[in-house]
Amino acid sequence: MADAARGVVTAQDAALARLRDRLARGVLRPGDQIRQEVLAAELGLSVVPVREALKTLEVEGQVSYYRHRGYFVAQLDLDELTETYRIRTLLEGEAVARAVTRIGRDDLDRLREAIRDIATFTRSQDIAAVTAANRRFHFTLFEAAEMPRMTNFIRMLWDSTDAYRSLYFADAAHLRLINTEHRQILRAVREGDVEAAVELSAAHRENALAALARLLAETP
Incomplete structure (x- = not known):
């Protein structure tokens, strides 16, 4: 049995x-x-x-x-997608701010590894692997905040928009941009600059949302 x-x-x-x-x-x-x-x-x-x-x-x-x-x-309209990203901003801003003051050397190594993996998988056009490495980058940071309930709420919000994330990653220009933004976030985290890390993470989300809004507008 x-x-x-x-x-x-x-x-x-x-x-x-x-x-x-x-x-x-x-x-x-x-x-x-x-x-x-x-x-x-x-x-x-x-x-x-x-x-x-x-x-x-x-x-x-x-x-x-x-x-x-x-x-x-699942199919979200722009208002629903925007609302999801706004809620993420509230939760992720808090998580990133706490993470910067608590993050360890192993976490920093995992962030660097995720950035390298995204670059590698971008070259091979393996979108599923890029998606997994991108998630690893962000959740390494969120989990460093040591707030598991908040991290679980953030994970649910990410799960609900996974299909849209694949649309964003399908564009080569977007893939280049996300790793540029990841490196900027990593630098701020490594330097212990809470304000910069939060602001760069927010800009990262806003760029993705703006691109998705354009894609939805172009979809019949």
């Missing part, structure tokens, strides 16, 4: 990982329908773990379920 249970969990985890990868790479875009049977066949899994994975993503706000229609990648 225990082995069977572990098998079900493993299949669900595999389905969840593959779905996250497709969202991160922009294969699944906001508004796209996710057909459980088709996806299960593509992944070589039964429908049950796929359905459970979709339920997890629904809780995170990454997909939406409509009765008699099924699951769709």
